[in-house]
Amino acid sequence: xxxxxxxxxxxxPPSGIRKFFDIVSEMKDAISLGVGEPDFDTPWHxxxxxxxxxxxxxxxxxxxxxxxxLKVEIxxxxxxxxxxxxxxDHEVMVTVGGSEAIDLALRAMLNPxxxxxxxxxxxVSYVPCTILADGQPVIIELEEKDQxxxxxxxxxxxxxxxxxxxILPFPNNPTGAVMGKEDLEEIAKVIEEHDLFVISxxxxxxxxxxxxxxxxxxxPGMKERTVLINGFSKSYAMTGWRLGYAxxxxxxxxxxxxxxxxxxxCAPTTSQxxxxxxxxxxxxxxxxxxESYNQRRRYLMHAFREMGLECFEPYGAFYTFPSIKRFGxxxxxxxxxxxxxxxxxxxxxxxxxxxxxxxxxxxxxYSLENLKEALGRIQRFIQKLEQE
Amino acid sequence: xREKILAVIEKNSRIDIKDLAILLGESEIAVANEIAExxxxxxxxxxxxxxxWDNTSDEKVVALIEVKVTPxxxxxxxxIAERIYQYSEVESVYLMSGAFDFxxxxxxxxxxxxxxxxxxxxxxxxxxxxxxxxxxxxxYKDHGTIISEPVQDERMLITP
Numbered sequence: 001x002x003x004x005x006x007x008x009x010x011x012x013p014p015s016g017i018r019k020f021f022d023i024v025s026e027m028k029d030a031i032s033l034g035v036g037e038p039d040f041d042t043p044w045h046x047x048x049x050x051x052x053x054x055x056x057x058x059x060x061x062x063x064x065x066x067x068x069x070l071k072v073e074i075x076x077x078x079x080x081x082x083x084x085x086x087x088x089d090h091e092v093m094v095t096v097g098g099s100e101a102i103d104l105a106l107r108a109m110l111n112p113x114x115x116x117x118x119x120x121x122x123x124v125s126y127v128p129c130t131i132l133a134d135g136q137p138v139i140i141e142l143e144e145k146d147q148x149x150x151x152x153x154x155x156x157x158x159x160x161x162x163x164x165x166x167i168l169p170f171p172n173n174p175t176g177a178v179m180g181k182e183d184l185e186e187i188a189k190v191i192e193e194h195d196l197f198v199i200s201x202x203x204x205x206x207x208x209x210x211x212x213x214x215x216x217x218x219x220p221g222m223k224e225r226t227v228l229i230n231g232f233s234k235s236y237a238m239t240g241w242r243l244g245y246a247x248x249x250x251x252x253x254x255x256x257x258x259x260x261x262x263x264x265x266c267a268p269t270t271s272q273x274x275x276x277x278x279x280x281x282x283x284x285x286x287x288x289x290x291e292s293y294n295q296r297r298r299y300l301m302h303a304f305r306e307m308g309l310e311c312f313e314p315y316g317a318f319y320t321f322p323s324i325k326r327f328g329x330x331x332x333x334x335x336x337x338x339x340x341x342x343x344x345x346x347x348x349x350x351x352x353x354x355x356x357x358x359x360x361x362x363x364x365x366y367s368l369e370n371l372k373e374a375l376g377r378i379q380r381f382i383q384k385l386e387q388e
Numbered sequence: 389x390r391e392k393i394l395a396v397i398e399k400n401s402r403i404d405i406k407d408l409a410i411l412l413g414e415s416e417i418a419v420a421n422e423i424a425e426x427x428x429x430x431x432x433x434x435x436x437x438x439x440x441w442d443n444t445s446d447e448k449v450v451a452l453i454e455v456k457v458t459p460x461x462x463x464x465x466x467x468i469a470e471r472i473y474q475y476s477e478v479e480s481v482y483l484m485s486g487a488f489d490f491x492x493x494x495x496x497x498x499x500x501x502x503x504x505x506x507x508x509x510x511x512x513x514x515x516x517x518x519x520x521x522x523x524x525x526x527x528y529k530d531h532g533t534i535i536s537e538p539v540q541d542e543r544m545l546i547t548p
Contacts, residue, residue, distance in 0.1 A: 017548045020546055021545065021546040021547075034547070035545070035546065035547050124548045173548075291392070366541075368400075
């Protein structure tokens with residue numbers, strides 16, 4: 001029999017998280033600080049809207065780009081937050097999570113050999129999706145000394161004549177780093193100088209703790225060259241509903257929509273109806289969840305300081321990214337040992353890029369009791385290491 | 389700071405002051421003082437425990453009673469309420485808008501005991517015009533907490 005597989009896909013390594021997941025799943029009674037999703041249930045009024053849409057028999061396809069009602073709400077929302085106006089008819093589409101939008105944007109914009117600048121540590125899908133779209137990933141290694149922000153200097157270092165797209169993953173998973181207006185303005189200059197396009201993954205935009213999130217599209221001249229990606233998973237605790245969206249110049253969006261139309265058809269109808277209620281009536285829920293994450297963020301940072309685990313202060317998402325460099329172990333070794341000896345699951349920083357070596361991603365989307373128990377175990381683990 | 393303290397301790401009154409201070413990013417002393425102030429001002433009126441009696445072997449009967457009254461000259465509703473809430477059987481009393489005046493929650497060991505209270509204590513009160521007693525069959529949610537079933541974390545252990 002011939003080889004049934006595509007060489008391209010076979011050479012892509014599976015997600016580093018996957019490997020760790022397999023180890024964790026076999027361990028009973030492990031406590032996890034390893035999730036990448038909220039610990040809240042979707043607010044009831046949103047769930048109810050989904051249920052109601054089912055009761056009403058709204059079980060058909062929507063148009064490819066999504067429900068008009070929802071697209072209008074998305075535009076209103078962005079206008080409310082960023083004072084940027086999008087045209088719901090030509091510049092917005094609803095996708096199956098933010099992840100689909102990342103894939104679509106790359107596929108719609110890349111020609112073979114085009115380079116995609118990907119800051120790391122960052123979410124696991126940018127590199128493989130670039131490769132699948134025949135692009136060439138170029139990694140920008142972010143550093144703790146810059147608070148894991150992307151600097152103009154770092155961006156410039158990696159530019160070549162083939163550079164086409166810059167991924168902007170802020171607020172960042174896994175580091176919790178955020179980019180302020182001034183930071184973005186510096187980047188915007190380079191983007192214009194070198195005629196780059198931007199895919200801005202802002203899925204954690206509602207979860208910032210010091211200042212309100214600023215989108216790159218709010219910087220003059222950037223909207224025209226940016227695909228803005230966001231979704232409902234993190235802000236409204238709707239991961240399982242699989243619903244995201246992209247806003248982009250009509251020319252780009254039209255091509256993204258073409259792929260979506262053939263590959264997906266439309267995002268789940270039930271989720272779309274529910275999302276309308278999220279945007280219309282969900283601001284209070286977001287506020288409540290943000291405050292709750294922020295409290296736990298403080299708690300975790302405090303505990304790290306007490307146990308002598310170095311960690312830069314994250315101002316976004318719901319992750320901390322402590323350094324374990326002083327223990328002379330790789331992230332993988334540390335995480336594996338921590339799991340085996342104390343039964344606490346965290347994610348090695350290397351799952352988010354090679355430059356995540358020496359770090360762990362620890363999520364605080366857990367109850368205080370859970371955090372306390374897990375932190376107690378981590379402290380014990382560290383004390384043991386220090387005595388060795 | 390007050391609202392934030394209250395929002396946390398309303399759900400978890402047993403939280404350490406130390407932990408609470410960390411959560412709110414305030415000093416322990418400031419939080420302790422604020423709580424003491426609120427106790428003094430009777431904003432915080434107690435630290436009770438939410439118990440699901442259905443899961444114990446204790447038999448308990450709870451009834452909600454709608455009470456209609458005629459406020460008497462110089463007495464108003466507050467005085468009548470006071471006469472009602474002094475009884476130890478009375479769990480809570482609210483003044484209501486609408487078709488009746490007070491909602492009174494009564495707790496007793498048996499239905500008979502509750503009925504007796506209504507018949508012998510509540511109804512004969514001078515200002516009370518009428519009562520309607522409704523027995524609670526099952527408590528699903530109390531103080532914002534779903535008590536009929538435990539909540540479980542159903543998320544996968546590791547996700548990107």
